Amino acid sequence: MFEKPSLNKVKVRKFIKETSVFGKWKKDDNLTYKRCFEHDVKYWKMPKVIKDRNERERLYTVIQKRMPQLKAQFMYMASRSLYPAISLNEWSSFVRKANIIDKNCTSQMIDSHFVVVNFEAEDQGENPDKALIRFEFIELLVRIARDKYLKSRICDNIIEAFEMLLDKNFFPAANIEEW
Secondary structure, three states: OOOOOOOOOOOOOOOOHHHOOOOOOOOOOHHHHHHHHHHHHHHOOHHHHOOOHHHHHHHHHHHHHHHHHHHHHHHHHHHOOEOOEEEHHHHHHHHHHOOOOEOOEOHHHHHHHHHHHHOOOOOOOOOOOOEEOHHHHHHHHHHHHHHHHHOOOOOOOHHHHHHHHHHHHHHHHOOOOOO
């Protein structure tokens, strides 16, 4: 069979960030993550969750180390939800996908933590009452790690519990992509 060659040339487009609307966008760096952490720590209720100051400081070190991945997943979930926040529905979908619910960490416990991290003793401006912003998202992960892995005695301390939650549940279900 004879096939006539096409006279139309196909133009292949190539994305060039510098000439796009994203041209001035800057990739997050260590300073960005440090600033994110410093902002978040001001609003956390961690002293109520982790009484021991040394253990809390060690946990903060782990969170700082993991901030690029935590922030990336937060942004992914928020972009599918109520940007710049994560709705309860989006959060619940992720919890199921990450296989977080079990006998040590029930959906009722997770819902209760969702409400607790959303409580604001003083008005925080654009912080929605029924959705998670980044500092609430991270605090919620810590509270879940405490229930799932520390209170159940699977782990000996909150740092191990948090890292286990991230490694066994969070990261396998995450959608972390480079921009």
